[in-house]
Amino acid sequence: MQLSDFTFDLPDELIARYPSESRTDCRLLRVDGDSGALVDERFSSLLKELNSGDVMVFNDTRVVPARMFGHKASGGRVEMLLERPLDEHRALAHIRSSKAPKPGTELLFEGDTHVTVEGREDALFVLRFHGESSLLDILEQHGHMPLPPYMERPDEDADRERYQTVYARNKGAVAAPTAGLHFDEPMMEAIRAKGVDIAFVTLHVGAGTFQPVRVDNVEEHHMHKEWLQVGQATCEKVNRAHEQGKKVIAVGTTSVRCLETATEHGKLMPFTGETDIFIRPGYQWKCVDALVTNFHLPESTLLMLVCSFAGFDTTLKAYQQAIEKRYAFFSYGDAMYLTRRHAPDPWVDTITAQENKAVDSAD
Numbered sequence: 001m002q003l004s005d006f007t008f009d010l011p012d013e014l015i016a017r018y019p020s021e022s023r024t025d026c027r028l029l030r031v032d033g034d035s036g037a038l039v040d041e042r043f044s045s046l047l048k049e050l051n052s053g054d055v056m057v058f059n060d061t062r063v064v065p066a067r068m069f070g071h072k073a074s075g076g077r078v079e080m081l082l083e084r085p086l087d088e089h090r091a092l093a094h095i096r097s098s099k100a101p102k103p104g105t106e107l108l109f110e111g112d113t114h115v116t117v118e119g120r121e122d123a124l125f126v127l128r129f130h131g132e133s134s135l136l137d138i139l140e141q142h143g144h145m146p147l148p149p150y151m152e153r154p155d156e157d158a159d160r161e162r163y164q165t166v167y168a169r170n171k172g173a174v175a176a177p178t179a180g181l182h183f184d185e186p187m188m189e190a191i192r193a194k195g196v197d198i199a200f201v202t203l204h205v206g207a208g209t210f211q212p213v214r215v216d217n218v219e220e221h222h223m224h225k226e227w228l229q230v231g232q233a234t235c236e237k238v239n240r241a242h243e244q245g246k247k248v249i250a251v252g253t254t255s256v257r258c259l260e261t262a263t264e265h266g267k268l269m270p271f272t273g274e275t276d277i278f279i280r281p282g283y284q285w286k287c288v289d290a291l292v293t294n295f296h297l298p299e300s301t302l303l304m305l306v307c308s309f310a311g312f313d314t315t316l317k318a319y320q321q322a323i324e325k326r327y328a329f330f331s332y333g334d335a336m337y338l339t340r341r342h343a344p345d346p347w348v349d350t351i352t353a354q355e356n357k358a359v360d361s362a363d
Contacts, residue, residue, distance in 0.1 A: 001218040001281065001351050006307065007298045008319055014326065016333035017151045019162045023184040027327055027334040031318045033310035033341030038321050043182050046292065046337055052195025053246040055237050059177040059254045060200040062168035064136060065143030065160070066207075070109035072097070078107055080115075081146060082174050083124055083207050084227065088134040090118070094207055095125045111142035136171055146174045148210060148331055150297070163331070172204035172227070178331040179252035179293045199237045201258040203228040203275075213299055223276040223301065226254075230262040230271045238268045238287065249290040253302050256288050256309075263287040280304040281312050282348045291338045295322060295329040310338045312347035 020026050028046060030039040050056070066082035079096040086092055095101060095117075107115040107127075118126040129135045145155040145163050155163075165180035167188070192198060208224025215221050238248050238259070250256045260279060262271035263286040278301065291309055296302035307315040318336065327334045 003213055003216050003218055003299050005218075005312075006300070006303050008316065008323070010298065010323065010329060014323065014329050014333075015150055016328040016330060017153055019158075019181070019332045020328075023162075023166070023182055024187050026182055029318055029322055029327065029334070029336045031310050031314060031336055031338040033314060033339045034343065036311070036314045036317070038318055040321075040325060041337075043335055044187075047190055047194065049290070049337060050191060050194050050196045050249070051246065053197070053241060053244055054249060055197040055199055055241040055246065056191060056249045056251055057199045057201055057234065057238065057255045057259060058165070058167055058180055058183075058251045059203050059258065060165075060167055060169050061173040061177060061202050061204050061254070062171045063145065063164050063173045063176050063205075064171055065139050066146045066174040067144040067155075068109040068113070068139070068142065069144070070107055070113070070115075072101060073106040073108065078109075080107070080109065080127070081207050082139065084172065084174075084204060085135050086126070088136075089129050091127050091129065091135055092121060092124045093127050094123070101125070109142065111138065113138055113142060146207070148175065150330060151332075167200070170202045170204075172202075174207050175205040175209050176331065177203070177205060177252040177254045179335060181332070182292075182335050183251070197237045197241065199234040201228065201230050201234055201255055203254040203258050205254055209302075213301060218280060218304065221278065221301070223278040225274040225276045226257070227274055228258045228261065228271065230258050230268065232270050235262075235268045235270055242266075242287075247289040248287060249292065250288045251292045253291075253293055253296075253305050256291060256305065259287040260285070279308050281308045281345060282352070283308045285309070285340060289340055291336075291340075293336055293338070294331065294333055295319065295327065295336065297330065306336075306338065308345075309340055311341040311345050314341065 024043050026043045028041040028043045068080045081094040083092040101117045103119050105117040114130040116128045145159040147155050204227045206226050213221050261275040261277050
């Protein structure tokens with residue numbers, strides 16, 4: 001399974017660098033994982049896919065204005081992007097500067113924010129924020145919304161509201177669970193009116209979600225860790241839906257990671273902790289029946305997850321159709337609604353056969 005298997009050519013003009021005028025004003029590509037059927041819709045048509053007793057699971061993480069700009073005491077420019085808070089005054093963060101700061105280096109950011117570099121954890125830096133205000137309060141006052149690098153623009157005031165879901169409540173993410181950006185309050189009420197249960201999980205999306213896969217052999221990739229929480233109430237709703245033969249629909253790949261991490265022996269169980277689950281073709285699905293997601297970057301682990309869910313060939317055909325029909329891609333782009341493929345994926349079987357043949361030849 002090679003990284004090049006998950007590539008595609010995307011015209012630059014299809015990257016959505018700004019949100020649509022209203023949250024629900026977008027297109028929806030409906031993908032049937034079993035039949036491979038592709039249907040072009042509007043996002044509002046999602047409602048006809050939902051039935052009473054189904055459960056939709058949303059990630060209620062709240063994006064922190066996690067980027068700050070400043071300089072070293074020596075004068076060199078510095079950019080900081082939070083990975084995750086360690087406590088009220090300490091953070092694990094990415095630092096961009098001409099030279100990596102050493103432990104003990106003093107940094108000065110916006111709002112007269114004084115920071116000391118305490119150490120390193122691999123490519124990340126441990127930072128201490130000084131003063132009486134907490135780390136998250138400082139970021140809320142002086143930080144910038146951490147727009148993905150492919151938007152190629154600075155954040156604007158409007159991003160404080162639009163790069164945030166309407167149901168966001170638990171602070172800690174440095175990237176939005178972007179499938180949820182399409183839902184507004186009227187849409188949420190319409191879902192409830194159909195008798196669909198709404199449940200929440202929390203996964204604080206880390207900056208690692210933007211890190212490229214740097215190995216050719218996908219099996220050798222190590223996923224970054226992200227903190228998540230699945231509560232008892234969500235477990236009860238999901239398990240009841242499955243017992244009654246209803247669908248569990250994950251809104252976004254982050255919700256998928258929560259549900260698949262916390263499912264054991266066919267049951268969703270309460271879970272608090274970190275996950276580095278890597279879902280790729282060949283993965284045995286345990287919980288999710290349908291998925292709402294955006295279009296993802298070429299060669300990304302998120303694209304691999306979707307290929308695993310709906311089938312490799314079907315997913316790449318869906319992406320090709322989206323490009324031909326000028327869908328908008330990435331965080332502020334259009335959406336997909338996919339149902340899970342239940343039959344074995346022929347592409348995975350072919351890859352497995354090739355691997356087994358290579359092993360037999362080596363023996």
